Amino acid sequence: xxxxxxxxxxxxxxxxxxxxxxxxxxxxxxxxxxxxxxxxxxxxxxxxxxxxxxxxxxxxxxxxxxxxxxxxxxxxxxxxxxxxxxxxxxxxxxxxxxxxxxxxxxxxxxxxxxxxxxxxxxxxxxxxxxxxxxxxxxxxxxxxxxxxxxxxxxxxxxxxxxxxxxxxxxxxxxxxxxxxxxxxxxxxxxxxxxxxxxxxxxxxxxxxxxxxxxxxxxxxxxxxxxxxxxxxxxxxxxxxxxxxxxxxxxxxxxxxxxxxxxxxxxxxxxxxxxxxxxxxxxxxxxxxxxxxxxxxxxxxxxxxxxxxxxxxxxxxxxxxxxxxxxxxxxxxxxxxxxxxxxxxxxxxxxxxxxxxxxxxxxxxxxxxxxxxxxxxxxxxxxxxxxxxxxxxxxxxxxxxxxxxxxxxxxxxxxxxxxxxxxxxxxxxxxxxxxxxxxxxxxxxxxxxxxxxxxx
Numbered sequence: 515x516x517x518x519x520x521x522x523x524x525x526x527x528x529x530x531x532x533x534x535x536x537x538x539x540x541x542x543x544x545x546x547x548x549x550x551x552x553x554x555x556x557x558x559x560x561x562x563x564x565x566x567x568x569x570x571x572x573x574x575x576x577x578x579x580x581x582x583x584x585x586x587x588x589x590x591x592x593x594x595x596x597x598x599x600x601x602x603x604x605x606x607x608x609x610x611x612x613x614x615x616x617x618x619x620x621x622x623x624x625x626x627x628x629x630x631x632x633x634x635x636x637x638x639x640x641x642x643x644x645x646x647x648x649x650x651x652x653x654x655x656x657x658x659x660x661x662x663x664x665x666x667x668x669x670x671x672x673x674x675x676x677x678x679x680x681x682x683x684x685x686x687x688x689x690x691x692x693x694x695x696x697x698x699x700x701x702x703x704x705x706x707x708x709x710x711x712x713x714x715x716x717x718x719x720x721x722x723x724x725x726x727x728x729x730x731x732x733x734x735x736x737x738x739x740x741x742x743x744x745x746x747x748x749x750x751x752x753x754x755x756x757x758x759x760x761x762x763x764x765x766x767x768x769x770x771x772x773x774x775x776x777x778x779x780x781x782x783x784x785x786x787x788x789x790x791x792x793x794x795x796x797x798x799x800x801x802x803x804x805x806x807x808x809x810x811x812x813x814x815x816x817x818x819x820x821x822x823x824x825x826x827x828x829x830x831x832x833x834x835x836x837x838x839x840x841x842x843x844x845x846x847x848x849x850x851x852x853x854x855x856x857x858x859x860x861x862x863x864x865x866x867x868x869x870x871x872x873x874x875x876x877x878x879x880x881x882x883x884x885x886x887x888x889x890x891x892x893x894x895x896x897x898x899x900x901x902x903x904x905x906x907x908x909x910x911x912x913x914x915x916x917x918x919x920x921x922x923x924x925x926x927x928x929x930x931x932x933x934x935x936x937x938x939x940x941x942x943x944x945x946x947x948x949x950x951x952x953x954x955x956x957x958x959x960x961x962x963x964x965x966x967x968x969x
Contacts, residue, residue: 528812528821529805530587535824537584539873541655542835544578544780546869549651550856551843559847561647564856572777576766579779581658582735582794583801588662589739592669606670607900610907611941612889613666617659618910618934620829620886625934627837628653628927636924646921652836653922656930657784660911660918665732667907672733676740683737691730691788698723698785699774721919724785728915731786735794747802755799762796784918827880829887831873838875842868890943897940906937 550564565571592613599609628649635645665672675683701723741747747755766789769775775789776782782789811817824831846853854860895902913930920926 528818529801529808530590531821531825532808532812532817533583533587533801535821535828537580537587538828538832539824540578540580541832542873543869545655545836545839546865546872549839549843550861551847552853552855552861554855560856562856564861566778566780567857575777575779576763576793579783579790579793580797581783582790583797585662585665585732585735586739586742586794586798586801588666589669589736590743591739592666592736593673593740593743596670596673607903609670610667610903611895613669614663614903614907614910614937614941615889616887617663617666617829618937619889620833620883621659621910621934622931622938623883623886624833624837625927625931628922629924629931632922632924632927646923648840649923650921652840653917653927655832655836656914656922657918658832658914660914661728661732661786663907663911664728665736667903668729668733669736672737673740676737680737680741684734687730687734687737688788688791691727691734691786691791694724694727694730695773695775695788721785724787725915725919727786727788731788731791734791738794738798742798742802747798748805750799750802752803755803758799759796759803762792762799766792766796823877827877827884827887830880830883831876834876834879834883835872838872838879842871842875894944896942896944902940906940909933909940910937 544565547565548563550560550562552560554560596609599605632645632649672683698721750758769789769792770777773788775787779789779793812821845851854864910933913926913933917926917930
């Protein structure tokens with residue numbers, strides 16, 4: 515395999531981009547396995563969450579749920595980006611606006627698609643139960659928009675706290691997550707009769723008390739990213755990192771066993787719970803252990819080309835892969851094409867080509883959609899001031915929180931679209947100046963999302 519040192523952009527750690535891309539691709543694979551749609555022997559339609567029914571899935575979810583690592587890597591990028599912002603004379607307001615634009619711009623097309631699609635099926639009177647089943651599934655990844663926008667907007671202040679008291683910050687955030695979980699469990703036991711935090715029972719009154727952990731859990735993971743950027747994990751020996759991974763998993767096991775959390779880590783993801791904070795420690799240490807291997811991989815031209823191809827449209831892949839999955843399944847149903855029963859040997863074997871087809875279709879869509887990942891920079895802000903930034907962040911994050919709690923429907927899709935557009939109008943520049951496209955001119959984690967570079 516061809517290798518070249520010159521292919522690596524100066525001052526950029528490609529292992530972070532590889533981790534980010536790997537996280538999103540794993541999310542795509544998991545959702546392909548979750549979407550069990552096929553036909554029974556009598557030709558009737560079967561819809562189920564196939565992989566979740568497997569005996570091994572709970573254990574696999576302790577590795578497969580890599581969203582904590584995404585927030586850790588995001589914290590690393592925010593730490594480096596904040597240093598660059600300060601060096602250029604920027605401020606927290608400009609920092610938050612740039613991060614908001616990186617999420618809101620690619621969100622607009624998918625929210626417009628959901629609004630039009632759900633409005634159309636509502637107008638033609640399609641079976642509401644079927645529409646709800648599909649809409650709840652395709653809208654499930656939108657929680658990430660609210661969570662990531664919130665913690666990135668708060669990053670400058672959290673970095674200052676980290677610089678003053680890194681360990682106190684981590685302890686306070688973890689303690690806050692545990693308190694929120696305790697309150698949520700007590701409410702569930704005494705008002706809903708639930709016996710665990712991450713159970714299958716659904717009630718927003720119960721989930722409402724867990725929403726503060728969108729802050730506590732994901733800010734904790736982001737703080738670990740600050741420590742990663744400062745080199746704390748890199749200064750640990752391989753033996754110390756291995757012990758940290760083992761101790762972290764042990765702490766997760768103890769928390770789940772004694773705390774009545776779900777053994778399924780994906781069930782602990784909304785609202786997020788304390789075990790995910792501990793998983794962030796595990797994944798940060800494991801990432802550091804694997805970094806030499808990842809660095810070797812990223813010295814190859816083929817890996818770099820694939821990374822820049824996927825990395826320049828990563829939000830597009832994340833936001834559009836579930837709609838594409840549902841559209842492809844709809845095509846299979848309409849033609850009709852052979853659809854093996856979910857869970858059978860034929861179904862499992864067809865998951866690999868189906869996942870590749872999903873990725874290929876999303877990449878094809880990204881030829882047009884990736885333009886929304888290119889962020890205009892420069893120029894005076896259209897509406898200056900911190901108040902406008904705070905209002906924009908709130909307008910953007912509230913609808914995805916509602917979608918995560920209630921499920922995607924037409925009013926929430928429309929609210930999300932209006933909120934994203936309004937946020938961009940409030941925080942965008944007066945004039946359009948194309949962002950720099952040279953990856954080498956940015957610090958690690960700061961390359962403009964839409965810029966591409968041939969290694």
